[in-house]
Amino acid sequence: MRQAAAPGPVLRAENLSRVLEGEVAAVLVREASVEVHPGEMVAIMGPSGSGKSSLLYLLGLLDRPTTGTIWLGGEDTSGFTDDQMARIRLEKLGFVFQFHFLLPEFTALDNVMLPMRRLGRLPEDEQRERARRLLAELGLEGHEHKRPGQLSGGQRQRVAIARAQANDPLVILADEPTGALDSHSSLVVRDTLKRLATEQGRAIIAVTHEPRFAEAADRIITIVDGMVQPEGTTF
Template sequence: MTRNPDAPVMRAEGLSRVLEGEVAAVLVREASVSVHRGEMVAIMGPSGSGKSSLLYLLGLLDRPTTGTIWLDGQDTSGVSDEEMARIRLEKMGFVFQFHFLLQEFTALDNVMLPMRRLGRLSEAEQRERAHGLLAELGLEEHAHKRPGQLSGGQRQRVAIARAQANDPVVILADEPTGALDSHSSLVVRDTLKRLATEEGRAIISVTHEARFAEAADRIITIIDGKVQAAG
């Protein structure tokens, strides 16, 4: 398939997410979003506005009630759960507020986990790539430490290395600096920005921090589940 280099790497049209019940809860209302390679986008809004719900839809972690998402030119609507999991593993990386590193594994092994699941590289190639990703983030000397031996900022950088493991086109982050001190927050923010500007990844991040949003190329504002602005 021929790719248009100017086309968005992710495009969502008319996304809604409704939880059925006696009174239906509308989490996201007809949101349309597009993100290009090399672009860092921040999603902002009040608590309970639907920021994380929108991110989970864009990350294919939740299915929309209505609407369509195209990722790297592929229409993801109607694909099986198994195929959806494969798309996430191949094309997406995730960073959450709480790093979700496996405590019994070293930093190196945590970074290797997505590569092992995908199974494209040999064990030696996986280890070499994981070492390289940690080195890029200044963590080479901590490769064989477990998460409990690392600071909060270091753990989050390991999570960012893990998010890059399978060379994704999009990295999605949910409040990635929410549990960090101010210095570590800036390091994580600048790391994500570098991945966009230098490596051409699309970065989509939910944040409530103005200093984080300052680094974004665009801010998507969402209120009561509806996108108010995307510029």
Template sequence: MTALIEARSASKVLSDPEPFTLVDGVSLAVDAGQMVAIVGPSGCGKSSLLYLLGLLDRPNDGEVMIDGVSTSDLSDAERTRLRLERIGYVFQFHFLLPELTARANVALPMQRLGHKSASEVDQTVTTLLEKLGVAAQGDRRPDRLSGGQRQRVAIARALANDPAILLGDEPTGNLDSVNTRLVIEEFQRLAHVEGRAVICVTHDEGFAEAADRRIRMLDGRIVDES
């Protein structure tokens, strides 16, 4: 079976002011329905690998495959389009636009992609906010939401275009224990029930233990998997 997302001997090297390797020949394949945690000390290359997988950055060597197809030769515009269609991203800080309501923030990715009518966008927003338990807060701006509510709205936004792949960069790093558990359970549901590939960088041991696979990185390399 073809992996949904895969890195093949992917490396990322910074050359200014001196060469420094962020990701060193990493190979990693993740199937639909899997929840994967990437762990390791700060500066080990976890987020840099996630940016490669999420097509936010390009490897210097190796390649990233989506649905078995290499992304190496895609233009920036093609990569942006593929990212909108196939990949959702949740960060430690929600990055919701402060001037927009929760509903408007969730609608943005669908409006950018342009596949749905205004009424379809509105219905999808309602469905996602209800599913994530923040429908009652839909008309509020981010500064009127709790930290947990903001992160759930951010998850709804990441799911707006129904991506097969969900990536998280410390998605529980700014949350209390109650909201951390809610996010972990939601990510498990997205993988195990909805069949998405969920890959998250985390320092949260509870999150890592809840994942199906735990990938440990050190000095830009994968050194262990459990």
């Protein structure tokens, strides 16, 4: 079940800044403008502390910008209430983090079903069938009833990717998704995310410090001292 791609960029941000007020204001992101299109895998790179994750959290509507505007699927999110923000995240965004954050007492199948249960769009039997299919597409057929502690690190991260797809999001955002994995598992996760972009038309935005991960991206956004750099800039 794929949503129809919105015309133009699926996610667009203009002049985003994030400032933490205090005795000395900390500027996490400075006037960043970003566009991401359906079927595109974008890597965000930069030095440690440069604002990579801060930018990702703004784009993923997990944090609110101090200034600037974010459109998701053509919809201006700037006036949304907290409840509206939570709803649009659940409906249109999927998240993968460095540490999988799977619930240890739940099976892989139940972990993938969690976002579907929260959204309530599908009946229970269709949720279960969709979760099975997503796990099978990621090479996890036969592991549906295992708990996270019974899976390898790479398998756990693939369960997290299946969970991120649960509600058929427009965009999947990943924060160092291979940072806790060995080199082989890192490549599997990287290639899995790339395949979601090329074969399913999902937009993928991933923060990474790994050049091998970034090589698979269609485009690299470099951020230094909170500022998005001109395309082609290295650090």
